[in-house]
Amino acid sequence: MLFDLFLPQRVLFGPGSTYRLGEEAGRFGTRVLLVSGRRSLKETGNFERVAAPLTAAKLEVAFYDRVDPEPSLQTVSALREYAREKKCDVMIAAGGGSVLDAAKAAAGLFFEEGEVKDYFYGREITQKNLPWIAVPTTAGTGSEATTNAVLIDEEDRKKQSLRHPHWLPDVAVVDPVLTMSQSKQLTAWAGLDALTHAIEAHTCRFINPLSNAVSTEAVRLIVQNIYTAYTVSRNRDARERMMQGSFLAGMAIQNAGVGAVHAMAHAIGVRYNKPHGLVCGTLLPMIMAFNLPLVEDKYGALGIAAGVVPAGTEISIAAEKFVHYVQRLVERLGLPSRISELGVAEGDIEALIETITPAGSLKTNPRRVTHKEMEELLRELL
Ligand SMILES: [Fe+2]
Secondary structure, eight states, rough: OOOOOOSOOOEEETTTGGGHHHHHHHHHOSEEEEEEEHHHHHHTTHHHHHHHHHHHTEEEEEEEEOOSOOBBHHHHHHHHHHHTTOOOOOEEESSHHHHHHHHHHHHTTTTSSOOOOHTTTTTTOOOOOOOOEEEEEESSGGGGGOOOEEEEEETTEEEEEETTOSSOOEEEOOOGGGGOOOOOOHHHHHHHHHHHHHHHHSSSSSSSHHHHHHHHHHHHHHHHHHHHHHTTTTHHHHHHHHHHHHHHHHHHHHHHHOOOOHHHHHHHHHHTTTOHHHHHHHHHHHHHHHHHHHHHHHHHHOOOOOTTSSOOOOOOHHHHHHHHHHHHHHHHHHHOOOOOGGGGGGGGHHHHHHHTTTTTHHHHHSSSOOOHHHHHHHHHHH
């Protein structure tokens, strides 16, 4: 077995860890750029939690609050420009995956001369990145543990990852308190993105002992806590465990990979402008059922590890029960079971397949998906 590992450099986990941001940011200089989405950081009260330690540490703080959901190349260019104008020493990204990914790419390309689009389409990255600190406010993408930024080229309507091995955050401050005010809907969508990461990383073609261990634990944490976090928003234990799960799932995808759900979710998400977690959650049960014959042992073991199937259950039965459990869970979290509810129409299938087929994550899926099978899958899912 051959594998490379990419591990976060420094992670501060736990309720209240945000208080340490001033001290952490101060290690990189005195000028900080705090990056967020347009509204949510202020609406949830998290703005104070993140900004107060910075001002208490007497840092010079500039703010950029114009990152849109599902960030585009344009978003990254504008943020990079602003960070250069402010001559910042460190960028702090406080938000969901969109904010983290936009800041990761802007910090990563801070010293590069070319346009963001050039690097999106393969130009070599040669400069080191501006230091950046990840402060996730959702338990979802795990972007704080990965080297890639998922971006959209709005001109070509293409969604893919831009990545570099050095792009892990210099520090990740993972504070579950920041997720306490997440809406029910966002809790479900982000949480199902994380569950998809954990399951796809556990079953993809490039697994290793580390990804196996962390993805198993991530599945257990998410399966056991997602519904409580969804129904009882201020349950601290559930929020904390969801945050652990999404972080570990991020580590798992970084060191293993994803699969067909992500290949399809990127294509569907960009075409119909739907949030990533919603699309992943909708697709997950169907793709699990499709992959089942090849990964029965793994699904069975995950079902037992997550406590949804009694230990000692025959592995093929355990696997089927686990797939069924995930299907019911997605329903209980209020997601649709059909992709037509996301806007997919029969006439779009061929164009969707064209976008899905070249995706790298389709190649890491445990079961090969032919053109005909993809067509059948999409039709079945309508
Ligand atoms: Fe994802």
